[in-house]
Amino acid sequence: MFESAELGHTIDKETFKTEVPKLREALLEAQYELREKGNFPVVVLISGVDGAGKGETINELYEWMDPRYLSTLAFSAPSDEEAERPFMWRYWRALPPKGRMGIFAGSWYSIPIHRRIDGEIDQAFFDQRIDQFNRFEAMLVNEGALVLKFWFHLSKDGQKTRLKALEKDPRTAWRVTKESWERLKTYDKLQDVASHLLRMTNTPWAPWIVVEGTDDRYRSLTVGKMILDALQKRLADTRDQNYPVAPPIFPKIDALDVLTALDLEQKLAKKEYETRLAKAQARLAELVRSPEFSKRSLILAFEGADAAGKGGSIRRIAAALDARQYQIVPIAAPTEEERAQPYLWRFWRHIPRNGRATIFDRTWYGRVLVERVEGFCSEADWLRAYAEINDFEHELAADGAIIVKFWLQISKEEQFRRFKEREDIAFKRFKITEEDWRNREKWDEYHQAVCDMVERTSTGAAPWTLVEANDKNFARVKVLETVCARLEAALKDKKRHD
Incomplete structure (x- = not known):
């Protein structure tokens, strides 16, 4: 599922500068229409490999949209109060109400992924969690929620290069921790675990959207446009809101895809x-x-x-x-x-x-x-x-x-x-x-x-x-x-x- 996110997608600076003002205006209009109608919530999950730009993209969304009607939920290790409750309890509490958008930075997927990589849980338990998540997301969609799940991907070399670049820049060095470099050592294991998880949770009502995280402009513009397109289509949908609606499939904004990347001129004598x-x-x-x-x-x-x-x-x-x-x-x-x-x-x-x-x-x-x-x-x-x-x-x-x-x-x-x-x-x-x-x-x-x-x-x-x-x-x-x-x-x- 990661092939199209290793093609080297890029957006040049001039295109980005031209597209962003139009995108911001449209996002704000959609956000206000969402708030005015107030008939469904939007749940956005931002997941992926370290250094792929998850935090930067969330910051861009806060700059482009009205932060009063956004909420970002970041989850790390559960507190004592959370640990004494069922696993999904804290995620239920954090769900956005109708008319608002909630961005989950570190969602219900994060802890099971890390525990599986570290060998703390076996495959059977991991798959039980996956089944639980699928049922939870199906419930959200059947209740009318628009669920958008983004996985930010980098190749192993791309992750190493990006971590070095972030560490070298004084403005971003704080984002790279000892844990970031430690997790680079488990990249191959993460890919195995993530590939299985994405396959098992890539449902018709809440499919994963894999985004290449190498180029900041491409990543931000892609996520912004996909959120806008999904919001606009959902707001224009006159069907019963209990009808499961999947986010639309969105073409690559730089026209580079797995087919256009092929060299069709290859020959054999x-x-x-x-x-x-x-x-x-x-x-x-x-x-x-x-x-x-x-x-x-x-x-x-x-x-x-x-x-x-x-x-x-x-x-x-x-x-x-x-x-x-x-x-x-x-x-x-x-x-x-x-x-x-x-x-x-x-x-x-x-x-x-x-x-x-x-x-x-x-x-x-x-x-x-x-x-x-x-x-x-x-x-x-x-x-x-x-x-x-x-x-x-x-x-x-x-x-x-x-x-x-x-x-x-x-x-x-x-x-x-x-x-x-x-x-x-x-x-x-x-x-x-x-x-x-x-x-x-x-x-x-x-x-x-x-x-x-x-x-x-x-x-x-x-x-x-x-x-x-x-x-x-x-x-x-x-x-x-x-x-x-x-x-x-x-x-x-x-x-x-x-």
Whole structure:
């Protein structure tokens, strides 16, 4: 879930100076409308790694908005009075009333995270807390609250660099403590714990918004605009306030995302392609025939832009496998039988047994891609699907499945070239339909949907691999080498499955 927060998002000083006055005016108008209507509270959680700018962002919000109608709650170790009460007691007491915004700096998530990192609580207890938080937040939303959860992220090197910069500046040196440097040593553990927590609490009613904390201007402007957008949409919502409303998904304000960051010009010469392809196919054949694989299963999920080359990549994988060992499942519109069942039912039907592989040509992600963009399901359905899909994949991985997910990306120009080629070549005409051309007209909508999908469903157990597919040779080799690397690493990990 952290890929898009390590791309190096920045906002230049002139853009920031131009945008802030308009943002401040709009935030104040929304804040006063919230106070005047007084029909729901706003709960903002600011969490993340040390040095990512949590305090600075809160200070910016106080400067941009009317502080009389804001409250900031900072929680450290519980007092004696708080320790003698149930864990959630002090958070209940701190909730903002309708018409106001409460900012939680160190929320109900902080103590369980640190206790889990320090080994004071086990995974089972941690997960019990997570379930408690999910129910608590669901209650808040069902009572009408708008819940916005921000996680400020830095890479390990980025955190170290930022702490040094803060320590060097006399105006900010006080923010860096001995504990800050101590926590840097546990960065990898924090990422493991935080990744699990974000996945488990990334609910449709209160999803996490991961923000890169490297650039102050980008971070502040992003948070300010997302709060404004969520407030404006909620204030304009005329539905029953007990109807669960999730914060809107907001595009990156600097136009940098996981797709635009790809270098689509990468290529492989024919000779190198043939050498690496043969080597990867041989390695894959060895891996799936190894004794270790008999205790595991392999699930390959292929998504991508139309004409990006999913079929070609799948054929190169299948060429390395025994036909008795795998099945390819093409996914199209659901049948009547499938529509009569819960959405994920038709995918559960094809989950492979140990020692086998299933290759999905299109997947369960159709709900948050084509169904979202084309309006084939409700907003509530596709917002809910992110959490349901994450849980689905987590359950598969926990039972021993090795899940490898690919998104194949091509440029709009390359897609047009391939569409025309398919029309001109007789044996390829079956690949091009009127629907492909209609989908192309919604390129931008699909682009945003893909970025949201990657950000919300790229987990430790089932990360996305984005494949630069303008060059088919490069794409096919990257796919095969990724499958081999993931499979090899998983088969070496015997901690859970021996």
